[in-house]
Amino acid sequence: MKAADVLDAQPRCPVCSGSGRPALALPAQPIYQHPVSAEVTIPTPHAVDLKWVACADCAHAWQPEFDKMLLEQIYRSHYYTPAPDGIAVQFRSEFFTTLDRFGLTTPRQALLEIGASNGDVLAELKTRTGAARAYAFEPDHENAAVARRRGLDVREHFFGAAMRGGDIDPVDLVYARHVIEHVFEFGDFFAGLNATAKPTADLVLETPSLDHHAARGSVAPFHIEHIHVFSLCSLTRLAARHGWGLKRAEVTAPGNLIAWFARGATTAQTPTPSLGGLQEAVTRQRLRLQGLLAGRRLVFWGAGSAGACLASMVGREPDLWTDGNPAKVGKHYAGSTREIVSPQVAFAQAKSVTPDPPLLVITSSFVDEILPRVRQLGWQGEILDLGGNRL
Ligand SMILES: [Zn+2]
Numbered sequence: 001m002k003a004a005d006v007l008d009a010q011p012r013c014p015v016c017s018g019s020g021r022p023a024l025a026l027p028a029q030p031i032y033q034h035p036v037s038a039e040v041t042i043p044t045p046h047a048v049d050l051k052w053v054a055c056a057d058c059a060h061a062w063q064p065e066f067d068k069m070l071l072e073q074i075y076r077s078h079y080y081t082p083a084p085d086g087i088a089v090q091f092r093s094e095f096f097t098t099l100d101r102f103g104l105t106t107p108r109q110a111l112l113e114i115g116a117s118n119g120d121v122l123a124e125l126k127t128r129t130g131a132a133r134a135y136a137f138e139p140d141h142e143n144a145a146v147a148r149r150r151g152l153d154v155r156e157h158f159f160g161a162a163m164r165g166g167d168i169d170p171v172d173l174v175y176a177r178h179v180i181e182h183v184f185e186f187g188d189f190f191a192g193l194n195a196t197a198k199p200t201a202d203l204v205l206e207t208p209s210l211d212h213h214a215a216r217g218s219v220a221p222f223h224i225e226h227i228h229v230f231s232l233c234s235l236t237r238l239a240a241r242h243g244w245g246l247k248r249a250e251v252t253a254p255g256n257l258i259a260w261f262a263r264g265a266t267t268a269q270t271p272t273p274s275l276g277g278l279q280e281a282v283t284r285q286r287l288r289l290q291g292l293l294a295g296r297r298l299v300f301w302g303a304g305s306a307g308a309c310l311a312s313m314v315g316r317e318p319d320l321w322t323d324g325n326p327a328k329v330g331k332h333y334a335g336s337t338r339e340i341v342s343p344q345v346a347f348a349q350a351k352s353v354t355p356d357p358p359l360l361v362i363t364s365s366f367v368d369e370i371l372p373r374v375r376q377l378g379w380q381g382e383i384l385d386l387g388g389n390r391l
Helices: 003-009 068-077 090-102 120-129 142-148 186-196 210-215 231-242 280-295 305-314 343-351 367-376
Strands: 020-030 047-055 110-114 135-139 153-155 171-177 199-207 244-251 256-263 297-303 320-322 359-362
Touching: 020 280, 020 305, 068 320, 090 120, 090 199, 090 244, 090 256, 090 367, 120 135, 142 153, 171 186, 186 199, 199 210, 199 244, 210 297, 231 244, 280 305, 280 359, 297 305, 297 343, 320 343, 359 367
Parallel strands: 110 135, 110 171, 135 153, 171 199, 297 320, 297 359
Antiparallel strands: 020 047, 199 256, 244 256
C-alpha cells in the first residue's frame, strides 16, 4: 500500500487533524443547484457521487474529495439568482435579530462582508451602524453587479490572503453568512481576515449547524458546494486556531448556527454531536419521501438547492417547478428541459389537470414566507414541506 492510500483510508480533519470516519454517502447528487438562463447549456456530467467523513475528535464533517475548479466556476457563473427586495428575507431578518441580541449593531467605522451576494444585508447594516465604509467580496458577476448598484465597495473576487496589502481600511466588524462551509483553504481565508480586521474587531460567522441537522437526520446541509459542515465544536476550534475566541452562539429555528468571535477571547469547551445514525436517518427519510410522492403529480415551489436535492433524492423532477423570485422564471436546471414558471402559471396549470389534484411541495427553507402566498393564490390541494410534513 502506498502512503497516499493510507492517507485516503483515514483522512485527517482540516480543522483539528483528528481522524476522519465515513459519515455520509449520497449517490448521484446534482452538481448545478441553481437554475440558469434559457440560452445557457451546461455540458455533462450534471450529477456526482458525494461523500463526507466526520472527525472523531471535533465532529467536523467534510468532503475528502472535491473539484475546486468546478466549484469556482459555479460560484462565478451559476449561482443564486438575485431576488428582488422582500423575497427570501427570513434568514436575513434572523441574522439582524441575532446581531441585535449579541449587542453588535453598534456604531462602526468600516464593515466587511465576505460572500456578500447582492449586498442587501451589508447595505442595511451600513445604515444601521453608520459605517463610513462597507466592503463586499462577491465572486458572482450577477450578484456583484446588484451590490455595486447599492453603492457598496464591491470586490468581485474570492477572499483570502491576497487581501494583505490591499487597499482596504481596517474593519471593525467582519462577517460571512453561508460562506465558511464553501472555503477551500482555511489558512488562506483567515490570513485575509486577520490582515483586514482591527485588533478589536468582531467576527460573525453563519453556517448550517451540524448539531441541529444531525439531531434531526436532516440532509439539508449536505450538497456539492458544502465542502464542510460545521458543528459548534469544529467552528469554535477553527476560529480559535486563528486567534478568535467564541463569545456567543445561537442556532436559528431553520438550523443556522450564528457565532460571534472576538480576537484573543478565551474559548470554552463545546459539546460534540453524535453523527452515528446520519446515513440510516437519510435512507429512512428518502424512503418516506419516495412513498409520499409516488404516483402523484408534483409541483415544487422553490427552485434552489433544496429543490434540486429533493428531486435527486426521490429520483424524479416535479411536473411543474415554480419559485417566488420572478428573476428565476424562464430559467432551467442543468440537464433539465423543464422551465421554472411563475406561481400563477404553475397553479393555473395544476388546477387544469383533473381528476387527480397535484401535490405541492415547498422545496425551500423560506416556508413562512411562501405559505401565505400559496394560500393567497388559492391553492386547495395538499402541501408538504421538505421533511414530508403536511402544512
Ligand atoms: Zn476535527
